[in-house]
Amino acid sequence: MTAVEHDAATAGWRTDLDDAPIAIAVAGSRIAVAGAAGEAVLLDAGTGATVATAVVDGGLLDVAASPDGRHLALTGPAGYALWDTGTGQLRRFDTGAWSAHARWAGADRVAVSVGRRAAVHDCIGEHLWATGECRSTITDLAWQSDGRYLAVTAYGGVYRYARYSGDAVGSYAYPGSHLALAVAPTGRWMCTGNQDRSVHIWRTRDGGELEMPGYSEKVSRLAFDPTGAWLANDGAPDITVWDFTGKGPRGRSPRLLRSHDTITALAWRPGGGALLTSGGSEGAVCGWNVNRGVPGRPTRPIWRHDLGAPVTALAWLDRDTLVAATRHGQVLRIATGPARSD
Amino acid sequence: MSTDSRVPVTVLTGFLGSGKTTLLNRILTEEHGKRIAVIENEYGEVGIDDALVLDAQEEIFEMNNGCICCTVRGDLIRILGALMRRRDRFDRIVIETTGLADPAPVAQTFFVDDEIRSQLRLDAIVTLVDARHILTHLDEIKPDGVENEALEQVAFADRIVLNKSDLVSDAETCAVRARLRAVNALAEIIPAQYAKVDLDRLLDVGAFQLDRVLETDPQFLTQTDHQHDQTVTSVGIDTPGEVDPGRLNAWLGELLSTRGTDIFRSKGILALAGDDRQYVFQGVHMLFDGDEGRLWRDGEDRRNRLVFIGRNLHRAALTAGFEACLVAS
Numbered sequence: 105m106t107a108v109e110h111d112a113a114t115a116g117w118r119t120d121l122d123d124a125p126i127a128i129a130v131a132g133s134r135i136a137v138a139g140a141a142g143e144a145v146l147l148d149a150g151t152g153a154t155v156a157t158a159v160v161d162g163g164l165l166d167v168a169a170s171p172d173g174r175h176l177a178l179t180g181p182a183g184y185a186l187w188d189t190g191t192g193q194l195r196r197f198d199t200g201a202w203s204a205h206a207r208w209a210g211a212d213r214v215a216v217s218v219g220r221r222a223a224v225h226d227c228i229g230e231h232l233w234a235t236g237e238c239r240s241t242i243t244d245l246a247w248q249s250d251g252r253y254l255a256v257t258a259y260g261g262v263y264r265y266a267r268y269s270g271d272a273v274g275s276y277a278y279p280g281s282h283l284a285l286a287v288a289p290t291g292r293w294m295c296t297g298n299q300d301r302s303v304h305i306w307r308t309r310d311g312g313e314l315e316m317p318g319y320s321e322k323v324s325r326l327a328f329d330p331t332g333a334w335l336a337n338d339g340a341p342d343i344t345v346w347d348f349t350g351k352g353p354r355g356r357s358p359r360l361l362r363s364h365d366t367i368t369a370l371a372w373r374p375g376g377g378a379l380l381t382s383g384g385s386e387g388a389v390c391g392w393n394v395n396r397g398v399p400g401r402p403t404r405p406i407w408r409h410d411l412g413a414p415v416t417a418l419a420w421l422d423r424d425t426l427v428a429a430t431r432h433g434q435v436l437r438i439a440t441g442p443a444r445s446d
Numbered sequence: 447m448s449t450d451s452r453v454p455v456t457v458l459t460g461f462l463g464s465g466k467t468t469l470l471n472r473i474l475t476e477e478h479g480k481r482i483a484v485i486e487n488e489y490g491e492v493g494i495d496d497a498l499v500l501d502a503q504e505e506i507f508e509m510n511n512g513c514i515c516c517t518v519r520g521d522l523i524r525i526l527g528a529l530m531r532r533r534d535r536f537d538r539i540v541i542e543t544t545g546l547a548d549p550a551p552v553a554q555t556f557f558v559d560d561e562i563r564s565q566l567r568l569d570a571i572v573t574l575v576d577a578r579h580i581l582t583h584l585d586e587i588k589p590d591g592v593e594n595e596a597l598e599q600v601a602f603a604d605r606i607v608l609n610k611s612d613l614v615s616d617a618e619t620c621a622v623r624a625r626l627r628a629v630n631a632l633a634e635i636i637p638a639q640y641a642k643v644d645l646d647r648l649l650d651v652g653a654f655q656l657d658r659v660l661e662t663d664p665q666f667l668t669q670t671d672h673q674h675d676q677t678v679t680s681v682g683i684d685t686p687g688e689v690d691p692g693r694l695n696a697w698l699g700e701l702l703s704t705r706g707t708d709i710f711r712s713k714g715i716l717a718l719a720g721d722d723r724q725y726v727f728q729g730v731h732m733l734f735d736g737d738e739g740r741l742w743r744d745g746e747d748r749r750n751r752l753v754f755i756g757r758n759l760h761r762a763a764l765t766a767g768f769e770a771c772l773v774a775s
Contacts, residue, residue: 122533123533124531124532124533126531140528140531140532140533141532141533163528163532165528181524181525181528202524204524240505240507240520241505241520241521241524259505259507259520280507280509281507281509281520299507299509299518299520299523299559300509320560321560321561322559322560322561324561366564416531431531431533432533433533
């Protein structure tokens with residue numbers, strides 16, 4: 105059951121779901137919300153009303169929308185499903201294996217992690233190819249170089265595969281448990297967040313490496329901004345933002361964004377402008393203008409909304425509208441407005 | 447009562463056939479009014495309805511700090527992380543490991559992963575043993591480099607359920623208890639038939655909480671054991687005196703970094719010089735947690751009590767090492 109309310113504080117709407125949302129994906133004019141217990145809900149982005157629901161047994165970990173918004177990949181601890189939101193058809197893959205994430209390369213190709221392998225499907229779910237077995241369960245994956253390569257990360261580094269053949273085409277090795285993967289939109293950099301409290305960086309041109317150790321916690325969230333100039337990551341109470349312009353972050357102090365008890369979500373505003381939004385365990389959503397920060401010195405947010413419950417996911421609907429979810433089942437549309445971010 | 451609001455986690459170990467699933471079913475069906483999440487391995491003895499399933503292939507990995515002891519369970523980190531993101535909070539979590547599982551990476555996961563540590567606390571390692579067969583398992587000679595899992599499961603335990611005790615004679619029970627006690631002097635041994643145990647003795651017992659370290663009767667500390675035993679034993683030290691914190695840090699740091707592979711568990715309550723509070727610590731291999739405990743009471747004997755459980759422990763060397771940390775009277 106859901107209930108929708110107009111929310112004057114955020115100049116948007118609020119929908120209450122039964123399940124705890126853990127991920128949000130914008131699918132055209134709809135918003136897909138994945139619930140931890142396995143319920144996926146499709147909401148109308150304009151009103152917050154529920155359009156459709158689907159259930160994946162065993163729970164959910166993530167949802168990814170195809171660029172045209174028609175297809176959704178729902179991934180969970182015991183398998184995954186591909187959902188055609190046009191026809192309503194849900195194609196399940198009850199593999200019993202851990203599927204952490206799915207990533208789309210255009211509207212017709214999606215890579216899904218399936219235990220120690222990644223499987224690539226077309227949009228209707230036909231199996232195209234799968235990778236070999238990695239050393240551990242795959243924790244993250246990304247398409248690289250305009251979708252020409254699939255990069256997956258697992259214990260021991262990042263492994264690459266060709267888009268059409270699935271052939272292994274090299275790897276970036278580094279010991280340790282890599283938890284999250286970010287590929288710069290420029291294609292120049294590949295970064296992982298690690299269980300051993302570090303960020304590892306490879307320059308893709310020549311495999312040159314850079315290690316950013318010294319975090320107080322494991323680094324499990326990292327994201328490049330749409331221009332590839334900035335990388336934001338967790339791993340400490342402060343969000344760390346590294347400058348990847350020019351020769352990259354070597355020798356540069358990061359921006360430190362201070363507001364949360366524990367960082368639970370990061371989302372860059374689309375289209376550039378260095379505006380980052382973040383969510384925290386204390387229930388706040390913050391907006392940050394990274395350009396205003398001074399390297400090495402804590403920066404305060406340019407705006408802050410208190411949602412009253414731990415934030416679990418953030419996604420931008422457009423340049424002026426953010427969608428946030430909380431552990432207590434709330435999904436909120438928040439108007440950030442151009443004036444509030446510039 | 448503890449003010450710790452984190453969800454307690456019980457790790458259930460024991461060889462195949464020791465009665466883990468029977469105990470799990472009892473935990474789930476008994477009227478206790480608690481919401482319990484069970485995490486079991488894919489090939490458990492009997493499937494538990496609604497249990498969360500760990501991958502069949504355990505994912506044990508080393509942390510990057512070069513410490514071979516700091517292995518953790520990647521599969522456990524993932525599944526506990528997913529569990530914590532659900533809307534409904536569980537009152538307790540029980541993890542059933544396979545009969546062949548090494549308890550160390552399971553325990554170390556709770557020391558190493560911050561996300562887990564902030565929301566969950568390792569409450570106790572409960573090991574079930576089959577009274578008829580445990581001595582055979584403990585004495586089994588393994589090839590070089592192969593661990594005796596039964597021995598390690600007993601050594602790591604906070605509670606040992608001596609199951610099927612009705613199937614052995616009193617004399618055999620005595621022999622089994624003596625052998626278990628020689629391996630692990632700290633664990634409470636609870637005899638049982640059909641895994642019938644008062645659950646209050648197993649769940650939420652706080653065995654890994656610093657304020658309950660060595661809460662049980664420390665008589666075992668005075669027992670004698672072999673001076674240099676090739677197998678797994680407990681060594682207790684019980685001595686009066688004031689401890690020099692600097693010397694203690696240096697000694698424990700050196701001991702755990704050089705012998706951490708062989709020292710499975712360590713616990714202690716110490717009297718630091720000039721400190722009116724007890725210092726309590728416990729460790730799993732090289733991982734170590736210590737803090738101030740309660741105030742020493744008026745007239746209370748400020749004694750230092752430590753226990754090490756491990757392989758090839760040398761009582762005289764450990765005792766001498768610790769006594770060198772004492773401030774000269």
